[in-house]
Amino acid sequence: xxxxxxxxxxxxxxxxxxxxxxxxxxxxxxxxxxxxxxxxxxxxxxxxxxxxxxxxxxxxxxxxxxxxxxxxxxxxxxxxxxxxxxxxxxxxxxxxxxxxxxxxxxxxxxxxxxxxxxxxxxxxxxxxxxxxxxxxxxxxxxxxxxxxxxxxxxxxxxxxxxxxxxxxxxxxxxxxxxxxxxxxxxxxxxxxxxxxxxxxxxxxxxxxxxxxxxxxxxxxxxxxxxxxxxxxxxxxxxxxxxxxxxxxxxxxxxxxxxxxxxxxxxxxxxxxxxxxxxxxxxxxxxxxxxxxxxxxxxxxxxxxxxxxxxxxxxxxxxxxxxxxxxxxxxxxxxxxxxxxxxxxxxxxxxxxxxxxxxxxxxxxxxxxxxxxxxxxxxxxxxxx
Ligand code: ADP
Numbered sequence: 001x002x003x004x005x006x007x008x009x010x011x012x013x014x015x016x017x018x019x020x021x022x023x024x025x026x027x028x029x030x031x032x033x034x035x036x037x038x039x040x041x042x043x044x045x046x047x048x049x050x051x052x053x054x055x056x057x058x059x060x061x062x063x064x065x066x067x068x069x070x071x072x073x074x075x076x077x078x079x080x081x082x083x084x085x086x087x088x089x090x091x092x093x094x095x096x097x098x099x100x101x102x103x104x105x106x107x108x109x110x111x112x113x114x115x116x117x118x119x120x121x122x123x124x125x126x127x128x129x130x131x132x133x134x135x136x137x138x139x140x141x142x143x144x145x146x147x148x149x150x151x152x153x154x155x156x157x158x159x160x161x162x163x164x165x166x167x168x169x170x171x172x173x174x175x176x177x178x179x180x181x182x183x184x185x186x187x188x189x190x191x192x193x194x195x196x197x198x199x200x201x202x203x204x205x206x207x208x209x210x211x212x213x214x215x216x217x218x219x220x221x222x223x224x225x226x227x228x229x230x231x232x233x234x235x236x237x238x239x240x241x242x243x244x245x246x247x248x249x250x251x252x253x254x255x256x257x258x259x260x261x262x263x264x265x266x267x268x269x270x271x272x273x274x275x276x277x278x279x280x281x282x283x284x285x286x287x288x289x290x291x292x293x294x295x296x297x298x299x300x301x302x303x304x305x306x307x308x309x310x311x312x313x314x315x316x317x318x319x320x321x322x323x324x325x326x327x328x329x330x331x332x333x334x335x336x337x338x339x340x341x342x343x344x345x346x347x348x349x350x351x352x353x354x355x356x357x358x359x360x361x362x363x364x365x366x367x368x369x370x371x372x373x374x375x376x377x378x379x380x381x382x383x384x
Contacts, residue, residue, distance in 0.1 A: 213346050250309075289311075300375070
């Protein structure tokens with residue numbers, strides 16, 4: 001924002017002018033009285049006249065010039081003193097006016113215009129006050145925006161959850177209604193039961209994810225850290241998906257460098273991270289044949305954990321959003337994959353609880369989820 005000087009109102013300009021005129025008049029009167037007083041004193045004292053004459057003779061400037069005349073010199077000095085006093089009075093009054101402007105701007109802000117910043121600049125310490133007010137305004141605006149965002153996201157959460165509950169519930173009620181009323185064709189009955197059951201399962205997983213999500217978001221969630229041998233954990237996690245992967249013709253590969261890589265982490269939560277990422281790779285990796293679980297020691301403090309799958313990539317426009325809660329790349333929120341859009345948000349929350357970061361890269365061949373974790377989250381907390 002361009003900063004301007006304080007713009008004085010017409011009344012203030014007149015006030016400043018009046019102050020100037022009064023000061024000049026007072027100074028002239030003062031000067032006159034001083035001059036008269038000095039004249040009287042000097043004229044009554046012949047010694048002083050002689051002394052001044054002697055002084056004038058002895059004071060010589062460059063080029064041998066003498067003092068011009070003591071009266072004129074004295075008058076010039078008095079004139080300079082007058083100008084200084086005049087300037088000091090006017091600038092003092094001007095600063096008072098600046099302060100008045102700042103106070104009236106403060107009143108304006110206090111009336112509820114919390115996004116109003118003071119746009120003028122001054123050359124005194126008042127600028128520090130103005131800067132503090134402006135930064136206070138900026139942080140108030142941020143706080144208000146954050147509050148609004150939280151409010152919006154709560155509304156969004158409620159509306160998404162209501163939608164995700166209502167849709168399967170409508171199907172369940174519909175199919176159960178058909179079965180209850182006895183109008184359903186007996187050969188369709190099993191199909192209706194299956195659909196109702198599947199929808200109920202979907203609701204259960206939503207409730208489950210939602211609970212996990214809100215628990216992880218709560219500030220009181222604690223990690224129970226233990227020493228975790230990554231290779232053994234990855235072997236166990238992969239074994240849990242062996243059947244599903246085999247059905248889809250997908251093979252797992254596990255690589256940890258060094259082989260005995262061990263980190264401090266919450267095992268239950270980290271397994272949840274892997275479960276989410278591997279489920280996604282199996283569910284969304286269209287045409288995938290391979291899932292790689294890789295863990296590398298980056299340096300003395302950090303490890304990089306990667307879950308990679310080949311197959312159809314994630315569109316680059318979606319990459320930034322996939323960690324947002326309820327975001328799904330699939331256009332419909334109720335495709336046959338049946339996700340809640342909370343999986344990656346939960347994953348991200350767990351990683352962040354460990355003071356780590358997660359990102360995703362997706363190219364023509366591979367989609368990779370890359371997690372950076374501190375070797376020991378406790379140290380990361382102290383350092384960070
Ligand atoms: P959900 O809980 O519905 O599975 P997620 O938050 O886990 O949702 O994932 C968000 C979206 O990211 C999914 O809708 C999916 O389209 C996309 N996605 C996640 N993992 C992969 C993957 N490995 N390959 C392709 N798309 C993926």
